Amino acid sequence: MNRKTGFFGKLLIVLVLLYLYVPIVVLMLLSFNESRYNSLPFKFTTHWYQELAADTELINSAKNSLLLAFLTGIVCMILATFFILGQRYLAKRTQGLFNSIVMMPMSIPWLIIGLSILLMIRFMGFSKSMFFVAMGHIVISLPYSLLVLRARVSSLDKSLEEMSASLGASPWTTFRRVTFPAIAPAMLAGGFLSFLISFDNFPISYFLMPNGIFTLPIEIQSSIKFGFTPEINAISTIIIGISLVCLTVVGLIMRSNLKAMLGGKD
Amino acid sequence: MKVNKKSAMTWPAMLMLLCFTLIPLLIMFETSFRSDETGTLTLENYKKFFTNFMYIKLTGSTLLMSLLVTVISLLIAYPLAYIMAKKLKGLKNVILVLTIIPFFTNQLVRVYSWLIFLQDGGILNRLFMSFGLAENGLGILYTRAAVVIGLTHAFFPYMVVTIYMALERMDDSLIEASMSLGASKWTTFKDVIFPISMPGVMSGVTIVFVPCLGSFVEPRILGGVNGTVIGTVIEDQFFQLYGWNFGAAIAFVLFALVLIFMGAFGALGRRWETE
Numbered sequence: 001m002n003r004k005t006g007f008f009g010k011l012l013i014v015l016v017l018l019y020l021y022v023p024i025v026v027l028m029l030l031s032f033n034e035s036r037y038n039s040l041p042f043k044f045t046t047h048w049y050q051e052l053a054a055d056t057e058l059i060n061s062a063k064n065s066l067l068l069a070f071l072t073g074i075v076c077m078i079l080a081t082f083f084i085l086g087q088r089y090l091a092k093r094t095q096g097l098f099n100s101i102v103m104m105p106m107s108i109p110w111l112i113i114g115l116s117i118l119l120m121i122r123f124m125g126f127s128k129s130m131f132f133v134a135m136g137h138i139v140i141s142l143p144y145s146l147l148v149l150r151a152r153v154s155s156l157d158k159s160l161e162e163m164s165a166s167l168g169a170s171p172w173t174t175f176r177r178v179t180f181p182a183i184a185p186a187m188l189a190g191g192f193l194s195f196l197i198s199f200d201n202f203p204i205s206y207f208l209m210p211n212g213i214f215t216l217p218i219e220i221q222s223s224i225k226f227g228f229t230p231e232i233n234a235i236s237t238i239i240i241g242i243s244l245v246c247l248t249v250v251g252l253i254m255r256s257n258l259k260a261m262l263g264g265k266d
Numbered sequence: 267m268k269v270n271k272k273s274a275m276t277w278p279a280m281l282m283l284l285c286f287t288l289i290p291l292l293i294m295f296e297t298s299f300r301s302d303e304t305g306t307l308t309l310e311n312y313k314k315f316f317t318n319f320m321y322i323k324l325t326g327s328t329l330l331m332s333l334l335v336t337v338i339s340l341l342i343a344y345p346l347a348y349i350m351a352k353k354l355k356g357l358k359n360v361i362l363v364l365t366i367i368p369f370f371t372n373q374l375v376r377v378y379s380w381l382i383f384l385q386d387g388g389i390l391n392r393l394f395m396s397f398g399l400a401e402n403g404l405g406i407l408y409t410r411a412a413v414v415i416g417l418t419h420a421f422f423p424y425m426v427v428t429i430y431m432a433l434e435r436m437d438d439s440l441i442e443a444s445m446s447l448g449a450s451k452w453t454t455f456k457d458v459i460f461p462i463s464m465p466g467v468m469s470g471v472t473i474v475f476v477p478c479l480g481s482f483v484e485p486r487i488l489g490g491v492n493g494t495v496i497g498t499v500i501e502d503q504f505f506q507l508y509g510w511n512f513g514a515a516i517a518f519v520l521f522a523l524v525l526i527f528m529g530a531f532g533a534l535g536r537r538w539e540t541e
Contacts, residue, residue: 005353012345013361019419020368023379026389030382079279086275094273102279105287107472107528108521109480111497115504115517116290122510123293135286142279193370200372202483207504217374224378224487233382236375243371251363262366262427 432466468535
């Protein structure tokens with residue numbers, strides 16, 4: 001078989017990469033541009049980052065975003081680990097059902113999930129609070145942690161744990177000495193991915209955040225609505241940086257399982 | 267039995283899903299049958315939706331937009347996935363990773379970057395002007411085209427992954443066999459390669475089409491007044507008009523559409539798989 005990439009193939013790759021990256025790179029460059037109106041010629045400045053550092057409202061939003069993402073990452077890591085280990089002991093049919101239920105938020109538009117939680121809050125007579133935002137973030141981020149963990153656990157030999165148990169190790173010892181060392185990297189990677197999903201989330205926060213409390217994506221949305229400054233370019237650049245760091249960590253940890261992870265099965 | 271006890275580890279996650287996805291959906295369903303004026307049980311919300319031509323047209327144009335984004339994504343993703351799976355060697359992992367990174371970057375940042383990029387007087391505008399392709403304003407921003415550009419950008423990368431996976435699993439000797447039996451390149455593609463890649467194509471189609479149906483950020487920001495879709499109308503019900511129960515009914519219509527298309531695409535993918 002001919003394994004050469006022709007001219008059109010190369011052209012396609014270049015065009016796709018341009019389409020994917022040019023707007024983002026332009027935005028990042030503009031965050032270092034002096035003009036208030038994103039106009040050229042390009043004059044280098046870090047002025048907008050200095051403005052950012054003095055903007056207490058944006059810093060508070062950043063704190064909210066990070067706090068939510070951190071909580072989501074930790075909780076998803078724990079829930080996903082328990083679930084993935086436990087589901088192996090379910091009967092085949094229940095296993096399929098349970099798995100499709102926990103993966104649901106990946107295929108339902110987040111608009112619907114955010115709205116339905118909002119309606120539940122009203123139905124039960126509660127008021128909007130950070131608690132519900134966090135719960136919303138957790139259910140939508142959980143599938144991503146599961147995806148990462150499943151890629152690792154499916155290659156884990158169940159008989160190792162059984163052997164450890166039959167040799168008299170307590171369940172806790174078995175987990176600590178056999179299971180945990182094998183899946184710890186995937187737990188961490190899954191946690192990071194859920195952190196990222198929560199950190200980037202707009203729809204859930206938008207519907208559930210109490211009035212007056214912002215996250216960074218909400219901040220960007222409202223600045224688009226009410227007129228923006230290059231400060232938003234700067235904060236966007238920082239957000240992209242955080243995403244890249246998270247993705248790099250996940251990628252490095254899951255290097256050998258990357259394909260199983262992306263494909264959602266082994 | 268010992269075996270069953272360990273399966274209890276699945277309960278915390280299931281409890282979360284029950285409390286914060288399944289029960290809310292049930293409540294949304296119940297709410298959609300309540301009148302916005304009196305709060306009594308009624309069919310009026312659904313009647314209002316299905317008898318008003320505006321909402322029917324809106325549903326149609328949302329479906330059309332999602333279809334357009336899906337077709338364009340397929341036209342980009344399939345050739346790219348094919349080249350990666352069958353032509354490239356060392357570089358393919360790099361390109362796969364580069365393709366998928368934007369999928370996991372902030373949605374709002376991505377939309378905002380398109381806003382800056384496409385606006386009149388923006389970078390693209392200047393580029394076109396310097397080549398003499400545009401006299402003054404481009405006029406792309408705040409049109410349906412801008413929405414389609416933004417949505418495709420948001421969702422096609424994952425389609426590349428699903429198609430790539432399907433093509434990579436495929437045994438190359440099948441292609442060689444077909445060619446050596448005298449089939450043309452086109453016949454080989456049509457009768458051998460494409461059917462085998464179909465499950466990957468269908469899950470890619472689902473991954474693009476379904477989120478497009480429920481999108482509201484890209485249409486609102488990049489489409490402006492021309493970006494009205496089901497998602498933005500639902501948003502307005504909750505943030506501007508305060509017709510929450512009617513909003514719940516529209517959201518449920520959207521949810522039904524999502525389920526219908528997911529089921530249909532899934533069935534289509536499985537049919538090809540068994541053949």
